Amino acid sequence: MRKVWDLIGGVHPPENKHQSVQDSIGTLPLPQKLVIPLNQHIGAPPKLLVSTGDKVLKGQPLAEPKGMVSVGVHAPTSGLISDISDHPIPHPSGMAARCITLIPDGEDQGVEYQGTDNFREKTPKELLKIIRTSGIAGLGGAGFPTAVKLNARQPISTLIINATECEPYITADDMLMRERPEAVVEGIKILSYILGEPDEILIGIEDNKSQAYDALEPYLEDTNIELVEFITRYPSGGEKQLIQILTGKEVPYGGLPADIGIVCQNIGTTHAIQQAIVHGEPLISRVTTVTGKACTTNRNYQTLIGTPISHLLEHNGFDQSHCSRLVMGGPMMGFSLESSDIPVIKTTNCILTPNQEELPTPPPAQPCIRCGMCAEACPASLLPQQLFWYAQSQNYERLDAHSLFDCIECGACSYVCPSNIPLVQYYRASKGEIRKQAAEKVNSDRARERFEFQKSRKEKEATAKAAKREARKKAAEQARVKSAENPAENLTGNTTETKASAADDIIKAAMARAEAKKASPEEQLAKLERGVVRAGSHLETVQKRLGDLEQEATDKQREQALAAVENARVRLNDAQQKLSEVKVAPADSDPTSTSTEKALASTEKTIVEKIQASPSAALEKKISTLKERIAVTEEKIASADDDALKTALQNGLEKQQTKLKDAEQQLTETPPETEGVTNTTSTTETMDAAASAIARAQAKAAEQSSMSDEDKLKASVESLQKRLKKAQEKLTAAEAEGSEHIDAFRSGAEKLQAKLTATEAELAEKAQ
Amino acid sequence: MFEIIAQHPIPAALVALGGLAIIFGAILGFAAVKFKVEGDPIVEQIDHLLPQTQCGQCGYPGCRPYAEAIANGDTINKCPPGGQNTINAIADLLDVEAPTLDEEHGEESDVKTVAYIREDECIGCTKCIQACPVDAILGAAKLMHTVIVSECTGCDLCVEPCPVDCIDMLPVEKGLADWKWNLPPSAEEQINALHPDDIIATDAKDDDTDHDAKHDGDNGEKAA
Numbered sequence: 001m002r003k004v005w006d007l008i009g010g011v012h013p014p015e016n017k018h019q020s021v022q023d024s025i026g027t028l029p030l031p032q033k034l035v036i037p038l039n040q041h042i043g044a045p046p047k048l049l050v051s052t053g054d055k056v057l058k059g060q061p062l063a064e065p066k067g068m069v070s071v072g073v074h075a076p077t078s079g080l081i082s083d084i085s086d087h088p089i090p091h092p093s094g095m096a097a098r099c100i101t102l103i104p105d106g107e108d109q110g111v112e113y114q115g116t117d118n119f120r121e122k123t124p125k126e127l128l129k130i131i132r133t134s135g136i137a138g139l140g141g142a143g144f145p146t147a148v149k150l151n152a153r154q155p156i157s158t159l160i161i162n163a164t165e166c167e168p169y170i171t172a173d174d175m176l177m178r179e180r181p182e183a184v185v186e187g188i189k190i191l192s193y194i195l196g197e198p199d200e201i202l203i204g205i206e207d208n209k210s211q212a213y214d215a216l217e218p219y220l221e222d223t224n225i226e227l228v229e230f231i232t233r234y235p236s237g238g239e240k241q242l243i244q245i246l247t248g249k250e251v252p253y254g255g256l257p258a259d260i261g262i263v264c265q266n267i268g269t270t271h272a273i274q275q276a277i278v279h280g281e282p283l284i285s286r287v288t289t290v291t292g293k294a295c296t297t298n299r300n301y302q303t304l305i306g307t308p309i310s311h312l313l314e315h316n317g318f319d320q321s322h323c324s325r326l327v328m329g330g331p332m333m334g335f336s337l338e339s340s341d342i343p344v345i346k347t348t349n350c351i352l353t354p355n356q357e358e359l360p361t362p363p364p365a366q367p368c369i370r371c372g373m374c375a376e377a378c379p380a381s382l383l384p385q386q387l388f389w390y391a392q393s394q395n396y397e398r399l400d401a402h403s404l405f406d407c408i409e410c411g412a413c414s415y416v417c418p419s420n421i422p423l424v425q426y427y428r429a430s431k432g433e434i435r436k437q438a439a440e441k442v443n444s445d446r447a448r449e450r451f452e453f454q455k456s457r458k459e460k461e462a463t464a465k466a467a468k469r470e471a472r473k474k475a476a477e478q479a480r481v482k483s484a485e486n487p488a489e490n491l492t493g494n495t496t497e498t499k500a501s502a503a504d505d506i507i508k509a510a511m512a513r514a515e516a517k518k519a520s521p522e523e524q525l526a527k528l529e530r531g532v533v534r535a536g537s538h539l540e541t542v543q544k545r546l547g548d549l550e551q552e553a554t555d556k557q558r559e560q561a562l563a564a565v566e567n568a569r570v571r572l573n574d575a576q577q578k579l580s581e582v583k584v585a586p587a588d589s590d591p592t593s594t595s596t597e598k599a600l601a602s603t604e605k606t607i608v609e610k611i612q613a614s615p616s617a618a619l620e621k622k623i624s625t626l627k628e629r630i631a632v633t634e635e636k637i638a639s640a641d642d643d644a645l646k647t648a649l650q651n652g653l654e655k656q657q658t659k660l661k662d663a664e665q666q667l668t669e670t671p672p673e674t675e676g677v678t679n680t681t682s683t684t685e686t687m688d689a690a691a692s693a694i695a696r697a698q699a700k701a702a703e704q705s706s707m708s709d710e711d712k713l714k715a716s717v718e719s720l721q722k723r724l725k726k727a728q729e730k731l732t733a734a735e736a737e738g739s740e741h742i743d744a745f746r747s748g749a750e751k752l753q754a755k756l757t758a759t760e761a762e763l764a765e766k767a768q
Numbered sequence: 769m770f771e772i773i774a775q776h777p778i779p780a781a782l783v784a785l786g787g788l789a790i791i792f793g794a795i796l797g798f799a800a801v802k803f804k805v806e807g808d809p810i811v812e813q814i815d816h817l818l819p820q821t822q823c824g825q826c827g828y829p830g831c832r833p834y835a836e837a838i839a840n841g842d843t844i845n846k847c848p849p850g851g852q853n854t855i856n857a858i859a860d861l862l863d864v865e866a867p868t869l870d871e872e873h874g875e876e877s878d879v880k881t882v883a884y885i886r887e888d889e890c891i892g893c894t895k896c897i898q899a900c901p902v903d904a905i906l907g908a909a910k911l912m913h914t915v916i917v918s919e920c921t922g923c924d925l926c927v928e929p930c931p932v933d934c935i936d937m938l939p940v941e942k943g944l945a946d947w948k949w950n951l952p953p954s955a956e957e958q959i960n961a962l963h964p965d966d967i968i969a970t971d972a973k974d975d976d977t978d979h980d981a982k983h984d985g986d987n988g989e990k991a992a
Contacts, residue, residue, distance in 0.1 A: 092949070097944055365952065365955070444818075446919070447820040447902050448832075454903050
């Protein structure tokens with residue numbers, strides 16, 4: 001006999017298991033409808049594969065796992081998907097979640113299952129994949145995806161099968177072991193193979209299940225599987241507690257059993273794995289106990305996932321008036337249900353319908369008398385009393401210091417409390433609050449980071465702006481100094497020469513800039529060609545990466561890679577299009593350059609004219625242009641319909657008016673033709689005029705160097721047509737393949753079509 | 769050496785003390801440079817307690833400036849998003865009496881909200897983008913804007929600048945993942961929830977003049 005450690009603490013409530021083991025595991029007629037929640041496990045919800053109105057066969061996947069920690073769901077029988085919407089699910093909150101409603105057609109037609117006679121022919125990885133796609137999540141209660149649990153990173157030395165079923169009333173695992181010991185043992189062998197044949201394989205069973213023990217024993221004779229019996233005591237079936245009882249090891253705080261080389265699986269899960277691998281049958285039903293004195297029949301049933309609880313109760317002579325409350329799970333850890341219109345899910349091991357005598361309404365809580373019975377009962381060696389005080393005063397720091405998160409919420413403390421304090425509810429509430437606060441902390445930290453980043457960015461922008469302004473100011477000052485030096489010369493004589501030289505400099509600069517612009521088309525061409533090559537190579541590398549990923553990446557990664565390829569392709573298209581545009585352009589570029597030169601020449605002329613004109617004449621001219629501008633602005637204001645635009649224009653108008661006033665004043669102040677005084681003003685004036693003229697010339701040159709509107713439109717129509725053609729090709733290809741991005745392709749093509757017609761219309765307008 | 773010290777005890781003592789002073793001074797000086805604390809640690813701690821909505825309801829441009837103001841002696845009850853919990857936490861940190869929230873700065877609300885832009889009404893003015901303290905609004909001039917819900921702190925600052933009033937503050941939807949157990953009702957709440965007839969006589973206030981007689985009667989009932 002193997003050494004067995006004692007359970008720390010624990011209680012022994014009345015077992016009440018005999019009522020539901022009188023009969024064998026029964027089956028029920030098909031219910032009117034099945035309501036299958038999408039998310040019956042811990043982790044990410046699976047991806048829906050069916051839609052309303054679909055006809056499905058038994059065992060057909062309704063949703064496939066999406067992400068690492070996820071499992072799918074399958075149709076429990078053949079029928080019609082009548083609805084996919086929110087429906088109340090078995091959860092202590094009584095909230096609703098996405099469910100698939102299936103109306104059975106009564107034929108129970110199934111898809112063909114593909115089983116394996118010899119699981120050793122497959123690799124553990126393949127078996128894990130079958131477990132994942134068969135929708136198997138821990139049937140013991142938590143519903144953690146089994147494939148994830150079995151895929152431990154650490155080497156596993158011990159496999160523990162949890163056949164404890166320590167909660168009162170529940171007998172689902174007990175009956176499974178009694179009636180299908182062979183399948184259970186085969187399931188254990190599969191588990192052992194997947195885990196790389198651990199040194200020890202233990203089945204932990206309480207001594208109140210002697211029939212199950214006897215049923216299992218003959219099948220274990222030639223195996224290294226050990227059946228370990230120990231004293232019945234609640235909660236020896238807790239994962240950490242069972243590990244301690246069987247091995248004496250303790251799972252570290254915040255750790256997993258896999259950290260100490262142990263994997264623990266429930267009997268029901270083991271059976272489901274055997275079904276999935278040997279018979280190829282996904283998890284579409286489970287054994288559920290229906291018990292309690294409010295039901296005349298107490299029995300276990302092979303229940304289809306999604307069966308409404310009301311259906312189970314109907315067939316067991318349920319009497320609502322006798323039932324104190326409807327409980328899912330056992331009396332210790334189960335939770336009350338608000339209605340019976342809630343489906344059975346993968347983790348539903350028991351429906352309990354106790355009467356007032358079995359599970360009375362808890363009397364009001366009395367003050368804690370510090371008796372310490374809870375500390376004695378606690379299987380996790382915590383101090384429930386202290387936790388209770390801290391939970392009451394919401395002292396979350398102290399709760400954490402007292403290892404609140406080691407609490408397994410077994411309810412032993414509440415059970416023994418002479419003051420009827422609902423201790424577990426305090427712990428659950430505090431855990432929820434701590435988790436909520438931690439989540440808020442993460443959010444607030446991120447907000448702080450973003451806020452501080454924004455602040456530093458704005459500061460940087462402001463300093464850059466200030467530096468720019470400073471530089472401009474300096475340049476202006478230098479120019480002023482230069483012009484201040486010049487008048488000294490001017491006084492001695494020859495003003496026109498200096499003026500002309502200043503103007504010459506400006507003109508030269510403008511010419512040089514125009515030259516640069518003229519030279520650019522060739523450069524641009526080269527640049528664009530380089531761009532196309534680069535985009536092409538980028539596309540290649542991305543496609544290569546996608547190819548690499550295809551084999552073992554997750555769906556998400558693959559989607560990302562696909563998106564990247566798409567992106568790269570779009571970029572390549574863009575680059576090619578631009579290149580073709582530019583290649584068309586050189587034909588027009590010659591006249592453009594000549595026109596640029598013309599524009600420059602005319603600017604030169606006006607500048608020279610301005611310089612040669614007398615200062616007062618220049619001022620007069622300025623005044624007239626200002627007046628013209630004001631008139632234009634006023635017109636614009638009248639026609640503007642946007643408020644923001646209007647105010648902006650108004651501001652501009654005011655500025656122009658003040659400028660006009662200044663100029664007029666200056667004109668009156670300037671005595672006609674007094675050289676010495678006006679010289680300085682006239683030079684600065686000339687500078688201003690020249691600068692604005694050059695700016696205008698530049699703008700014009702820039703405009704002309706690009707194509708005329710019509711040409712532009714034509715080019716864009718051409719490119720749009722090309723793109724549309726490509727998009728349509730892609731669309732047909734996607735349709736042929738049945739790609740999932742088909743909608744995106746279609747909408748893209750439609751958008752392109754719309755754009756094309758719009759551009760063509762514009763072109764036609766222009767042509768007229 | 770020893771003789772010199774013995775002959776001139778007072779100067780020797782002075783030299784020794786002076787030497788020690790120089791050595792320790794050097795150590796302290798070094799430590800002051802080496803282990804210099806950047807910024808005010810209390811500001812940091814207060815900042816970590818504030819909810820980081822950056823809403824400015826306290827009158828300061830962000831949570832950190834308010835934390836600095838608190839460190840400089842401002843009152844701690846100006847943060848409506850943090851509510852009483854935050855006030856209590858800061859009071860605990862600063863070891864002062866926790867005041868109640870100053871209603872002048874806004875009311876505490878249990879419902880968390882996020883901004884939502886009605887996108888077909890958005891004119892693309894970028895005013896809300898400039899107002900957002902955490903860069904949670906995406907968009908460009910003359911293009912539709914939208915809120916990155918996961919980054920929005922629900923600070924309300926974008927609602928006011930919007931010229932076409934297309935921003936709503938919507939309550940965050942609570943799903944299964946946000947659900948948590950409630951604390952059981954306290955003793956007082958339980959008593960209040962009880963029907964008056966359920967309260968036994970000894971718990972009731974004795975305001976009757978013939979209270980002896982009543983007691984007797986009640987006891988009789990109880991016994992029965």
